[in-house]
Amino acid sequence: MAPERSDPGRRRDFGTFLLNSVLGVVFLIGLAIAVIYTVPPEHLIIPQHEVAVRVARVGDFTVGSSRMETWGEQAILVVRNGEHQFSALEGVSPVDGCLLQWDAESMRVSSPCGHQLYNLRGQAVEGLTTEPLQRYDVFVRDGVVYVTRD
Known part of the structure; x- marks a missing residue:
């Protein structure tokens, strides 16, 4: 049996998926920070x-x-x-x-x-x-x- 060779197309798809996932997480963190700073301050007052x-x-x-x-x-x-x-x-x-x-x-x-x-x-x-x-x-x-x- 011949060893399996990795398909460059599958590797590229995984790399794109990984990059999109990281960018999505960064976007969500940025969105969460923006929401925190736009919350009216009365709710944060002690x-x-x-x-x-x-x-x-x-x-x-x-x-x-x-x-x-x-x-x-x-x-x-x-x-x-x-x-x-x-x-x-x-x-x-x-x-x-x-x-x-x-x-x-x-x-x-x-x-x-x-x-x-x-x-x-x-x-x-x-x-x-x-x-x-x-x-x-x-x-x-x-x-x-x-x-x-x-």
């Missing part, structure tokens, strides 16, 4: 390490309204109490652990579980505690309201 949290656009935040925002595991109650005035306070009652609510009529923050009332400076006005709420600084940049730690 809230505990941010210096400020975005609340809302000023136009979407009417005077007298409030919003509850989270910053990591912290709840923050943000109130728009004037045309250019915003307040931000701890969003959970230190007495009973309930989420606080803004009462625009009385201009007070209240706990629905206990009978705690706080003013916009975070001071206890009524109830069983004298412990104030933690306050946060609020600023507006480019028409967007942000809350930052002291």
